[in-house]
Amino acid sequence: MTETQAPTPLRIKLDARDNVAIVANSGGLPAGTVFDDGLTLVDAVPQGHKVALEDIAAGGSVIRYGEVIGIAVKALPKGSWITEFLVDLPAAPALADLPLATRPAPDLPPIEGYTFQGYRNADGSVGTRNILAISESVQCVAGVVDHVVAIIKAELLPKYPNVDDVVGLGHAYGCGVAINAPAAIIPIRSLQNLTLNPNFGGEVLVIGLGCEKLQPERLLPGKTADAAAGDILSLQDEKFVGFQAMVAGILEMAEERLKRLNERRRETCPASDLVVGVQCGGSDAFSGVTANPAIGFASDLIVRAGGTVMFSEVTEVRDAVHLMTPRAVNAEVGRAILREMAWYDRYLAEGETDRSANPSPGNKKGGLANVVEKALGSIAKSGKSPIAAVLSPGERATTKGMIFAATPASDFVCGTQQLASGMTLQVFSTGRGTPYGLAAAPVIKVATRTDLAKRWHDLMDLDAGRIATGEATIEEVGWELFRLILEVASGRKPWSDQWGLHNALTIFNPAPIT
Structure with a gap:
C-alpha cells in the first residue's frame, strides 16, 4: 500500500494589491496546510473561500x-x-462626481469573416x-394558452418541420393593476417588446380576455388598428x-x-x-476568475465582429459602477448608467431594503462574502469594450456594441427582460449550478468549476x-x-x-397592484 499523496495547495490571487486569495483545490484545504511560499492555513478553508495573505487589523x-x-x-x-x-x-460608491467616459477605448481591432446560420426578418433583425x-394580454387567459400550446406541440408542429417551437408568452400582468402608474411603463413596454423579439419572425398571436385593463392591441406596437385586429383573439x-x-x-x-x-429558412x-445576453446565477467565488472573464473575452469578440452584447443585473453592477462609468463612450451614456443605478436605489429603499439583500445563501456558500465581491466578479462578463448604450428595463436595443440593459439580478426576471x-x-x-433555461432563446451554460462541469455533465455546456x-x-x-455561440445561433x-x-x-x- 502507498500513502495517498496530499494535493498541491493552490490559491488564486487576482491583483497585486489583494490581501486575500481564494483556495482553488477541490474540497478545500485543511488547517495546517503549508503553501510553497510558507503561508500556513490557520483554519480549514473550503474551495472558493478566502484566506488572509497577511495580518488584517480590525x-x-x-x-x-x-x-475593497x-x-x-x-x-x-x-x-x-x-x-x-x-x-x-x-x-x-457615491453616484455624484464619478468619472464619465474618461477611459480610452482599448485596442480591440475589428474581426471579420465570422458567420452563423440565422433567420433574417423583414425589419433587418436576425433570429437564432x-x-x-x-402572447397574453392578461394572466386570466394563461390556462387557455397553456392548453392550446400543448395541442399545437402535439398535433400541429409535426406538420411544419421548419418551425422550431411554439411558446406562450405568459406573465402575471394585465389587470388588477394600476395601469397608468408611472412605473407601469416597465411591464407594458416589456410585453410590447417581447412580441418584437427576432426569434418570433413577426408572427406573434395575442390572446386576450376582453375586459382587461391592458387591451390586447397595446401589445402590438407599430401596427394599425386593422392590422393589430388580425393578430388578436378575444x-x-x-x-x-x-x-x-x-x-x-x-x-x-x-x-x-x-x-x-415554415417557409422560412436559415x-x-x-x-x-x-x-447576445450575458448573465450569471448560482454564482461563486470562481465566477469572477474563470467563467465571467471568459464570457467577457467572448463578448469583446462579438463586439469586435460588429455584434451586440447586453449585460444586466443592476445590484450586481452597483458596487462596481465606478469601474463602469469611465468605459462609457460619452458622458451621456455615463449619466444614463448613473440614472439606472439611482432609480434602483430608490426602488429598493421604497421596499425598505437595500443591496445587502444580494447575494443568496448559495453564493455565500460558494465563497462570496457580499454583494461588493459579487459585483466585481459579475462585471467581468462585460469584457473591456466601451459601453455604447444603456437601456431602461424593457427597452429595445437599437444600438450595436456593448450595452448595459438595466434589470433586476433575479435569473428569470433578467432573462425575461433581456x-x-x-x-x-x-x-x-x-x-453552484442551475437548470435554468428559456424557451424563447437558447441558453449556453458555462460552469465556473470543473467539479460542477463533471458532476452536471449533461447540464453544463462549457467548462471554464x-x-x-x-x-x-x-x-x-x-x-x-x-x-459555440455561433454554433448554437445556427441551430445547435x-x-x-x-x-x-x-x-x-x-x-x-x-408598479402598484390594485
Whole structure:
C-alpha cells in the first residue's frame, strides 16, 4: 500500500494589491496546510473561500480584485479563513462626481469573416430560432394558452418541420393593476417588446380576455388598428359558444402563422447580427476568475465582429459602477448608467431594503462574502469594450456594441427582460449550478468549476474551470465560447433545450397592484 499523496495547495490571487486569495483545490484545504511560499492555513478553508495573505487589523480593508470588498470586523491573522461573518459591507460608491467616459477605448481591432446560420426578418433583425409565439394580454387567459400550446406541440408542429417551437408568452400582468402608474411603463413596454423579439419572425398571436385593463392591441406596437385586429383573439367575443370554439379559433389562427413560419429558412448571416445576453446565477467565488472573464473575452469578440452584447443585473453592477462609468463612450451614456443605478436605489429603499439583500445563501456558500465581491466578479462578463448604450428595463436595443440593459439580478426576471430588449441567445455562467433555461432563446451554460462541469455533465455546456487549474487560458476558453455561440445561433441545441428545461417568463413589475 502507498500513502495517498496530499494535493498541491493552490490559491488564486487576482491583483497585486489583494490581501486575500481564494483556495482553488477541490474540497478545500485543511488547517495546517503549508503553501510553497510558507503561508500556513490557520483554519480549514473550503474551495472558493478566502484566506488572509497577511495580518488584517480590525477595521482594516479586505481587498480582492484590487478593490475593497469589506471591512474586517475583528483582527484577521495571516492564514485565517475569511467568512462573510467577518467582513462588514462597505458603503456603496457615491453616484455624484464619478468619472464619465474618461477611459480610452482599448485596442480591440475589428474581426471579420465570422458567420452563423440565422433567420433574417423583414425589419433587418436576425433570429437564432424560428418560433411561433402566443402572447397574453392578461394572466386570466394563461390556462387557455397553456392548453392550446400543448395541442399545437402535439398535433400541429409535426406538420411544419421548419418551425422550431411554439411558446406562450405568459406573465402575471394585465389587470388588477394600476395601469397608468408611472412605473407601469416597465411591464407594458416589456410585453410590447417581447412580441418584437427576432426569434418570433413577426408572427406573434395575442390572446386576450376582453375586459382587461391592458387591451390586447397595446401589445402590438407599430401596427394599425386593422392590422393589430388580425393578430388578436378575444375569448369574450360573442361568436365563441363554449370553450372548444375558443380553442378551435386559436388553432386556426396559429396554423396560418405556422404555415408562413415554415417557409422560412436559415441563411448565412454575419456575426454582426448577433444579439447576445450575458448573465450569471448560482454564482461563486470562481465566477469572477474563470467563467465571467471568459464570457467577457467572448463578448469583446462579438463586439469586435460588429455584434451586440447586453449585460444586466443592476445590484450586481452597483458596487462596481465606478469601474463602469469611465468605459462609457460619452458622458451621456455615463449619466444614463448613473440614472439606472439611482432609480434602483430608490426602488429598493421604497421596499425598505437595500443591496445587502444580494447575494443568496448559495453564493455565500460558494465563497462570496457580499454583494461588493459579487459585483466585481459579475462585471467581468462585460469584457473591456466601451459601453455604447444603456437601456431602461424593457427597452429595445437599437444600438450595436456593448450595452448595459438595466434589470433586476433575479435569473428569470433578467432573462425575461433581456428577451424584451431583443436578446436572441443568452450565455449564463454558474458556479453552484442551475437548470435554468428559456424557451424563447437558447441558453449556453458555462460552469465556473470543473467539479460542477463533471458532476452536471449533461447540464453544463462549457467548462471554464480549466482556467483555474491552468489547463486553459481565459483567451482560449473565450474563443471556444465564441465558436459555440455561433454554433448554437445556427441551430445547435444546448443542454437546456435538449432536455426542455425552460423557466417561466417573469416580467419586472415595480408598479402598484390594485
